[in-house]
Amino acid sequence: MEYRTLPHGGEKISILGIGTSSIQTADDKEIEETIRTAVENGINYFDMASSEAKPFSAYGRAISDCRDKVYFQIHFGANYSGGMYGWTADLDTVKCSVDWQLSTLKTDYIDFGFIHCIDGESDLRMIEKNGIIDYLLRLKKQGVVRHIGLSSHTPKLVNQVLDMGILDMLMFSINPAYDYAGGELDYATDSYAVGSVAERMALYRRCEAEGVGISVMKAFSGGQLLDARTSPFEKELTKNQCIQYALDKPGVLTVLLGVRGKADLQKILSFCVAPQEEKDYSVIGTFAPHDAEGHCVYCNHCAPCPAGLNIGLINKYYDLAVAGDKLAHEHYHKLEVKADQCMKCGHCNSRCPFHVEQMERMEQINNYFKKK
Numbered sequence: 138m139e140y141r142t143l144p145h146g147g148e149k150i151s152i153l154g155i156g157t158s159s160i161q162t163a164d165d166k167e168i169e170e171t172i173r174t175a176v177e178n179g180i181n182y183f184d185m186a187s188s189e190a191k192p193f194s195a196y197g198r199a200i201s202d203c204r205d206k207v208y209f210q211i212h213f214g215a216n217y218s219g220g221m222y223g224w225t226a227d228l229d230t231v232k233c234s235v236d237w238q239l240s241t242l243k244t245d246y247i248d249f250g251f252i253h254c255i256d257g258e259s260d261l262r263m264i265e266k267n268g269i270i271d272y273l274l275r276l277k278k279q280g281v282v283r284h285i286g287l288s289s290h291t292p293k294l295v296n297q298v299l300d301m302g303i304l305d306m307l308m309f310s311i312n313p314a315y316d317y318a319g320g321e322l323d324y325a326t327d328s329y330a331v332g333s334v335a336e337r338m339a340l341y342r343r344c345e346a347e348g349v350g351i352s353v354m355k356a357f358s359g360g361q362l363l364d365a366r367t368s369p370f371e372k373e374l375t376k377n378q379c380i381q382y383a384l385d386k387p388g389v390l391t392v393l394l395g396v397r398g399k400a401d402l403q404k405i406l407s408f409c410v411a412p413q414e415e416k417d418y419s420v421i422g423t424f425a426p427h428d429a430e431g432h433c434v435y436c437n438h439c440a441p442c443p444a445g446l447n448i449g450l451i452n453k454y455y456d457l458a459v460a461g462d463k464l465a466h467e468h469y470h471k472l473e474v475k476a477d478q479c480m481k482c483g484h485c486n487s488r489c490p491f492h493v494e495q496m497e498r499m500e501q502i503n504n505y506f507k508k509k
């Protein structure tokens with residue numbers, strides 16, 4: 138398992154995490170064994186926005202002797218009092234639900250306390266007015282909550298909360314369909330894509346620049362991308378391609394995957410040993426809309442570069458530096474082979490499915506960092 142470091146705190150988070158949206162279909166024993174197997178295989182990040190109350194007690198049993206090895210995302214606004222999930226902005230209900238989640242998980246602290254699923258300014262104002270953000274801040278001061286997070290689908294709203302300077306983690310839906318097919322937020326049709334590709338990419342870069350990690354939800358677009366009949370591109374992608382796509386976005390620390398039991402878990406874990414060719418998602422350059430044209434998505438499909446440049450990484454550091462990420466400057470300058478080594482062979486231009494003029498871009502990147 139590979140791990141990425143949370144900038145605010147230094148926790149090492151597994152690149153594969155587990156979501157709770159599908160596990161409730163298994164029985165208690167299977168849930169417990171699945172979570173144990175996940176931990177044994179190095180997965181340490183678990184989102185707890187479940188659709189039912191059912192998995193919590195099995196999770197509690199599964200991690201009873203390894204609580205210090207796992208991180209939980211607990212949602213302040215998910216209510217399970219009726220046995221099923223319900224959204225709430227009522228402070229007393231939130232307090233009761235959080236207490237219940239802590240006792241059922243057999244723990245007395247929360248690694249990531251999340252402002253839960255808000256997409257509009259009115260929701261943000263309501264939870265502020267109702268004291269939910271103050272409650273989270275108080276618990277953080279007391280050490281009960283270690284980090285504050287936000288789950289949302291809307292870049293504009295996320296930017297507003299980032300402006301408040303309280304976030305360490307963001308849970309956001311990232312996949313090629315949402316990035317390139319855009320759309321309106323519509324829970325009824327299960328369409329959660331908001332914002333143009335430029336707006337969404339700018340958000341990922343802002344998170345990276347400000348040290349806010351991203352845990353990715355809906356990496357397969359609710360399964361739509363895995364089937365040509367439902368994919369907005371009319372072509373299917375594999376799970377490994379979708380996972381790698383999300384992991385290549387700036388700021389992303391972990392991709393949360395839904396599993397229905399041990400068999401699904403084993404399939405997900407196979408990502409860790411899959412060859413690079415199976416994770417190569419550059420095929421989206423052949424069917425994504427024109428928005429994708431000419432923009433490097435850091436996929437490294439153009440490798441190998443005869444001069445030894447890591448083309449995807451150089452492009453990522455450049456985009457981040459331009460977005461104001463000071464660390465990206467340092468990272469770039471630490472690279473052994475930089476843009477000035479490009480010998481303009483044209484190999485990357487001919488290989489890039491997104492038609493990025495990479496030779497020109499390397500010159501631009503070199504000029505940019507030379508001046509800094």
Ligand code: SF4
Nearest residue numbers: 433434436437439489
């Ligand atoms: S230049 Fe093209 S192929 Fe190379 S990393 Fe960027 S998008 Fe991928």
Ligand code: SF4
Nearest residue numbers: 442479480482483485
């Ligand atoms: S043009 Fe430059 S960056 Fe691209 S493959 Fe050739 S040497 Fe590498």
